[in-house]
Amino acid sequence: MLLSSEGLQALSEAAEIVHEKNTSLAGMIRVFDLDGEYFVQEETPDRAVLVRPRASLDEASAFVDRRLQTYERMWDG
Numbered sequence: 001m002l003l004s005s006e007g008l009q010a011l012s013e014a015a016e017i018v019h020e021k022n023t024s025l026a027g028m029i030r031v032f033d034l035d036g037e038y039f040v041q042e043e044t045p046d047r048a049v050l051v052r053p054r055a056s057l058d059e060a061s062a063f064v065d066r067r068l069q070t071y072e073r074m075w076d077g
Contacts, residue, residue, distance in 0.1 A: 001050070001051050001052075002044075002048055002049065002050055002051075003041075003049045003050070003051050004049075005049070007049075008041065008049050008051075011032060011034070011039070011041070011051065012032075014034060015032035015033055015034035015039070016032065016033045016034075017030055017031070017032060018031040018032065018033050018038075018057065018060075019031040019060075019061065019064060021064070021068065023042075023067070023068065023071045024071070025071045025074055026042060026043050026045070026067075026071060027042070027043035027047065028041070028042075028043065029041065029042045029064055029067060029068070030042075031054075031057070031060045031061065031064060032051075033057070037053065038053070038054045038055070038056060038057055038059070038060040039051050039052065039053055039054065039060070040052045040054055040060050040063050040064060042067065
């Protein structure tokens, strides 16, 4: 789901940031915990904010790990 900057601000204020990393290639990637519901926030190539729900913290962390590995390969390649 795409979020406006206001929507991201509201999510940031309501949820706990569990993990946050500047990817250097695709902006910030974050994992939010909103009362036991997990969301991964990343940026699209055109810098729009995208939030993806995940079923668990483990699933959200695995998603982030895969993204970071992809960005690392892009950086090296």
